[in-house]
Amino acid sequence: MTPAKRLLLVGGSATHLSKARASGADILWVRLPEETGPVDTGDGVEVVHADYADAETLRRLAQEAHEVRPFDAVVSLTEPGLDPAARVNDQLGLAGTGFEVAHRFTDKYLMRRRLAEAAAPGIRLVACALVEDERSLRDFGAAHGYPFIVKPTCGTASFGVLKVDGPELTAAAWAEIGRLRTSDHPLVHAYDLGEFIMEEYIDGPLCSAEAFSFDGHHVVATVTEAITEESNHVHVGHAIPARVSPAVEADVVRVTGAVLDALGYRDGATHTEFKLTPEGPVLIETQARVGGALLNQLISTVYGLDLQELAFSWPLGVAPAVAERPKPRGGAASWLIVTEPGKVREVRGLDEILAKPDTVGVDLWVGPGDVVRSFDGQWDGLGHVASKGDDTTDAIERCRRSLAELRILTD
Template identity: 40%
Template sequence: MSKQYVLIVGGRIENVRKAKEQGLGVIFLQRPELWSAGHATEVDAALLVDYRNWEVLEPLITAAHQVYGFTSVTTTSEAGVEPAARISDLLGLGGVSHEVALLLRDKLSMRRRLQAAAPRVSVAAEEVTGRAGLAEFGAAHGYPFIVKPIDGIASLGLQLVEGEEQLDEVWETIGRLRGVDHQFATAFPIDRFIMEEYADGPEFSVEAFTFDGRHVVVAITEKLTFDNFVELGHVVPARLAPEAARDVADCVTTFLDAIGLAQGPSHTEVRLSARGPRVIESHNRPGGDRIRDLVEAAYGFDIERYTVAWQSGTLPPLTERPEVRQGAATRFLSAEPGTVTEVEGLAAAKEQDGVLDVTLDVGVGDTVRPLRSSWDRLGQVVAVGPDADAALALCEKTSETVVIRTERRADAVE
């Protein structure tokens, strides 16, 4: 039998390695600036192109398919989900459709679909069209409410509107953020904004995998957040009463049915409000922030491996949710804004029993920015323990041993 190939769009090199371990050939589609020498020894062929440009991508993919005949296309990266869906539609590969990928990316379109198909898991939402619209939404749905970019990621630009007295400031912030440059601005420009009814209560994410239309909730992840909604950490499994966990899982499977997701991974954020669980947003990819590693450590299910290999038929479908083996958690590192002058405790932190990894993304001389989005975090601790409480406690203890000292310049501008 000839070798079966998968087309992988972007993502980390572990995607490629896991596909190869399943006996698959890999055609790798990557932006040239993200290609590394390490990829060359792992892939069977590479297309180095800005895959966000469909006019360039379509003829290249058509030609590559004629040569290699890959039978599936997949991605684990947010920037790759829409191109992967367009490729699947173009070649009839049976993956996530472009329509579904767009619904998950465009928060306003997603809300409109839910308002028609599954209103009980959603909240009221409208597009921001002007300063007057903010006041009208607050009058209709009450305060607080949320304002955020329709195509936003990483909590950038998210605002909590707590009263009418804030509306001038909120409208000014919207104007300032439109067109702002950020590290993913090409793929996720900030332009249009959405207003959403605020859902109170604790926040969770649900890591699920869909097998030919059948959704399996693998894990419910508990989120820890700063006051501005930027994520501080994650805990698996979430510390939830069984009935609440069932309600959250049911909310997500209802949502996935309404959206029409038929294959592959999903990462859906939910708030458990006083009126029941409400979907915040969702993505047809594994969760970021090392959540995929927490799920594997806690449940033994490698969602990344399934993402790259499930449609190729080299892995069995899950028939039910796997049993929890242990707790797993991550805690992000932060420091006061300024210039890094010293880092202490990193080596000792990595040596503690139960600590799987400690990463630090800054060094002496680097700048620590105010914490306004996920990109402003400085690193993270990943740890396991007998249960969720123990894993989180170890994360918090370890994070306190990594000391990042900064010095603030007198002329610094935030």
């Protein structure tokens, strides 16, 4: 009998664990010390609590465990775990993405520099610079025009994204950067907010390419239509397939492959965001993981492809490569759940939404007694409602109706 493969899972959720278990591998799951909630791990899973963001801590843990029984793959599907998992790949000589490539995805300034160095045809370069002080903000605006965007070089979920509309607002932007650097937001601790990047503003609709790479062959499962809340740049809605022309979709697919090639990415899931302009898709950013907002469930529903399961089964060598883009069957959409700040008193309508045949999923993160923060960023959302429909428009309408039926009452 062939022994089971062994996987090191760095961070992530119980859902990630269930997807990893589907590969049939034995799993060592490294969770942060504060992640002590009960999880039904099942057989073949060992859980250890350690600060995996500390390179030396994870290095020692991985080396000791590998010497007892070697790992076949190291995977993380959570943003704070991507660089740590890549370091372990380098350390143990495994075939997964190494740190040099992984860090091009987690550091937005490094990503822009690499794309400029590669000078790949078809990739529109965006002017950028690091924020040094208030004067650097004024200088960037003078050189590249207003508005422009400021955001952390390392971060996610649109946290800390600022739009500077004119020179009279640079002082306020510099003050906000200072505030963000010392933020006590409960989800900030996993990210380094010391460095901020300025980027020229790109106007146009937002979309993303959800792809999986098989030894350098990049397969875009879908192009996602994103709906953005203009007040805080949060992506509140996601719908697939995006309602764009075949020519625009082909351009997004082509540029996605060019970006991933330029960054040196060969294996695994990616979520790559673009603004659609008359001159073609312009890269905003890319992450070496499956996108959030229940996108994996949407893709599985419409295309029959589970990117999270592939993220584990492909590096373990237990799944074949996907040769061509899958064809859609209908549409699906998800929407961010928000409510008024305060303490949650009651949740209404959840059971009814879950019972609907067109519901793809609901991930509600709060319940009675929990505190709701003001809606300043993606992290302040309360989860998502996702629905399927005959096509994308139908799915969005069904999703919005279900969202309206969910009532989260706060005091």
